[in-house]
Amino acid sequence: MTFGEKLFKLRKERGLSQEALAEKLNTSRQAVSKWENGQGYPETEKLLMIGNIFDVSMDYLLKSPSETNNDKESGYYVSKETAEGYILSVRKSAKYLSLGxxxxxxxxxxxxxxxxxxxxxxxxxxxxxxxxxxxxxxxxxxxxxxxxxxxxxxxxxxxxxxxxxxxxxxxxxxxxxxxxxxxxxxxxxxxxxxxxxxxxxxxxxxxxxxxxxxxxxxxxxxxxxxxxxxxxxxxxxxxxxxxxxxxxxxxxxxxxxxxxxxx
Structure with a gap:
């Protein structure tokens, strides 16, 4: 996946609009749109902020498809926050299933x-x-x-x-x-x-x-x-x-x- 594709998937996964992400990054919606469409990259400061917002590394955001086997595969990207939320959700449902x-x-x-x-x-x-x-x-x-x-x-x-x-x-x-x-x-x-x-x-x-x-x-x-x-x-x-x-x-x-x- 390219940087723009990764950013798009991370944003959708978190349920953020381009406007909401732009506000968190103190930039414009047009800038976010350009990044997602592969028309440019954010500056280093913004990259760090993106990594902190979505809890991913700079390595993941910037490495090209030829540098990782995972990116050559199709699939759904799971951030750390999503994984932890899923585990918590399963614990709750398993508790009530077991009690039932x-x-x-x-x-x-x-x-x-x-x-x-x-x-x-x-x-x-x-x-x-x-x-x-x-x-x-x-x-x-x-x-x-x-x-x-x-x-x-x-x-x-x-x-x-x-x-x-x-x-x-x-x-x-x-x-x-x-x-x-x-x-x-x-x-x-x-x-x-x-x-x-x-x-x-x-x-x-x-x-x-x-x-x-x-x-x-x-x-x-x-x-x-x-x-x-x-x-x-x-x-x-x-x-x-x-x-x-x-x-x-x-x-x-x-x-x-x-x-x-x-x-």
């Missing part, structure tokens, strides 16, 4: 505690289920429209930023994998006694009083695993984008969108 599944699982507990009297267990079951469905449904509100493109296109990064993302991903992967194993383990521990009872390996009368505890373990396991998986996947999308875009699901969605657009 957690409360939906808990909705089964009142039945096993008060199953002799439907009039008692029905109300808390409905309350838990309503909270769970509400939290689950609210995840769509936290998935901001501007971040959806990150799952639809190959991503380009400033080299230094990409290195930082890789280090963060490797550090968080070790930590989150442990939590995911813990969450999966709690799910198995909670589900196993129920499965053994269903297969008549263990007498029903022995396990029935412990069903609420088993379901509680399942709910906690689902919460931990779901939250950690979604956040880790977001980091992987950014730091290991070349792996992500080679997934079957990514290729299928991209092919489907192309056919839809052509239609």
């Amino acid at each position: 599944l957690f409360f939906i699982a808990l909705a089964f507990i009142p039945y096993f505690i008060f199953k002799q009297d439907p009039s008692i267990y029905l109300i808390p079951t409905i309350i838990f289920a309503t909270i769970g469905i509400g939290a689950f449904s609210s995840t769509s509100f936290f998935e901001e429209e501007k971040y959806k493109v990150l799952k639809q296109e190959p991503l380009l990064f400033d080299e230094k930023h990409l290195q930082e993302l890789n280090v963060r991903y490797e550090n968080i992967k070790r930590k989150y994998n442990i939590y995911m194993i813990l969450g999966f383990g709690l799910f198995v521990v909670g589900f196993l006694p129920i499965g053994l009872e269903r297969k008549s390996i263990i007498p029903t009368s022995f396990l029935t009083p412990y069903y609420p505890v088993c379901i509680g373990l399942i709910a906690i396991g689902i919460y931990i695993y779901t939250y950690m998986f979604n956040v880790l996947d977001a980091y992987k999308l950014l730091a290991k984008n070349e792996i992500y875009i080679n997934r079957f699901g990514f290729k299928f969605r991209k092919k489907f969108r192309k056919k839809f657009d052509d239609f």
